[in-house]
Amino acid sequence: MKTQLTPHSPHPHDQNSISKVPFLLLIVALWIVTATSSGADAPVQKVTNATPAGPDQAPNLVGKSGRPQAAGQKDQPAVAIQGVRIQKDQRFSEQAGRAGLCDVYLPAADPPANGYPVVVVIHGGGWASGDKWTIASYSRLLAKEGIVAVTINYRLAPAHKFPAQVDDVRSALVWVRQHAKRLDLNTKQIGLFGYSAGGHLSVLLGSLADEAAVVQASASNWPITDPRWKQLPKINAVCAGGPPCDFRSLPIDNSAMTYFLGGSRRDRPEAYKAASPATHVSENDPVTQLFHGEGDALVPLAGTRQFHQSQVEAGIDSRLEVIPKQGHMLTFISPKTYQTVVGFFREVFFKPVVAPSG
Numbered sequence: 001m002k003t004q005l006t007p008h009s010p011h012p013h014d015q016n017s018i019s020k021v022p023f024l025l026l027i028v029a030l031w032i033v034t035a036t037s038s039g040a041d042a043p044v045q046k047v048t049n050a051t052p053a054g055p056d057q058a059p060n061l062v063g064k065s066g067r068p069q070a071a072g073q074k075d076q077p078a079v080a081i082q083g084v085r086i087q088k089d090q091r092f093s094e095q096a097g098r099a100g101l102c103d104v105y106l107p108a109a110d111p112p113a114n115g116y117p118v119v120v121v122i123h124g125g126g127w128a129s130g131d132k133w134t135i136a137s138y139s140r141l142l143a144k145e146g147i148v149a150v151t152i153n154y155r156l157a158p159a160h161k162f163p164a165q166v167d168d169v170r171s172a173l174v175w176v177r178q179h180a181k182r183l184d185l186n187t188k189q190i191g192l193f194g195y196s197a198g199g200h201l202s203v204l205l206g207s208l209a210d211e212a213a214v215v216q217a218s219a220s221n222w223p224i225t226d227p228r229w230k231q232l233p234k235i236n237a238v239c240a241g242g243p244p245c246d247f248r249s250l251p252i253d254n255s256a257m258t259y260f261l262g263g264s265r266r267d268r269p270e271a272y273k274a275a276s277p278a279t280h281v282s283e284n285d286p287v288t289q290l291f292h293g294e295g296d297a298l299v300p301l302a303g304t305r306q307f308h309q310s311q312v313e314a315g316i317d318s319r320l321e322v323i324p325k326q327g328h329m330l331t332f333i334s335p336k337t338y339q340t341v342v343g344f345f346r347e348v349f350f351k352p353v354v355a356p357s358g
Contacts, residue, residue, distance in 0.1 A: 193240070321336070
């Protein structure tokens with residue numbers, strides 16, 4: 001059974017009347033709840049290169065590392081929120097406006113010998129709206145665990161259709177590699193995390209990463225000869241919540257995804273195939289943590305279950321956490337969800353090394 005996406009429709013018998021508007025309104029409500037519940041609107045305290053006076057203060061990134069900023073990188077002071085150092089609005093791609101900006105959340109503690117693990121964090125919003133601040137609470141939690149979170153904005157539909165969003169995540173991964181030395185990052189410990197549309201982009205990139213060049217290019221606007229392909233670091237772990245995993249099961253003439261995929265499945269079958277993480281599952285995909293609300297009526301749990309099962313059958317270390325009695329929005333802010341995300345990356349990046357016996 002493949003994923004069945006079921007957007008609300010006031011006329012359930014008319015496939016072409018299915019609308020994405022209620023979906024987007026729900027996501028907007030989700031952002032508001034997240035901001036008020038996680039302290040995202042808390043005042044920001046700017047800090048200087050002076051010695052910190054307490055655990056919730058930290059020096060400027062340049063002052064801490066002793067290295068100059070990379071060429072072309074704007075020298076911005078760090079800020080401290082809840083004991084985490086944040087460097088805001090760093091430009092990770094050539095995209096104009098907010099689409100190419102990221103916030104970097106750094107742990108207060110000094111980096112391990114090999115550098116901090118790093119997770120690229122991807123917001124939701126139906127691929128058509130949203131901002132990096134909406135998922136900031138997860139980024140702060142990861143930083144408190146000793147993991148750098150690079151929380152990105154990406155180009156939005158319908159102005160920018162698939163695969164623009166996928167390429168923006170790739171650009172963020174290239175940026176991570178290019179700035180690893182400056183930020184003390186361990187490029188052998190890189191993860192992706194996102195929810196809803198961000199979850200889709202996370203599992204899609206994780207599933208695509210080991211595919212042949214021509215398959216990867218089917219979900220990209222980059223030419224195969226683009227040098228950035230060789231600059232992409234390996235993705236070691238993926239965590240995704242409420243992710244649409246297979247668009248190939250949508251009715252062939254349904255137009256609900258036109259704003260993102262550029263037409264119906266009849267019009268653009270290759271786009272629906274390329275955008276479906278389930279298409280690209282193979283044995284070398286990274287360890288994956290999926291989570292989904294049991295009562296999610298927006299992105300049905302059945303699709304994530306099927307994707308998880310296909311990963312298990314391919315020999316991938318795949319886990320699925322079902323959040324009891326929660327729908328799409330409440331799953332995002334569930335304490336169980338926070339525990340799942342943080343616990344997964346803690347295990348993957350910091351699991352103890354067991355000495356061989358004998």
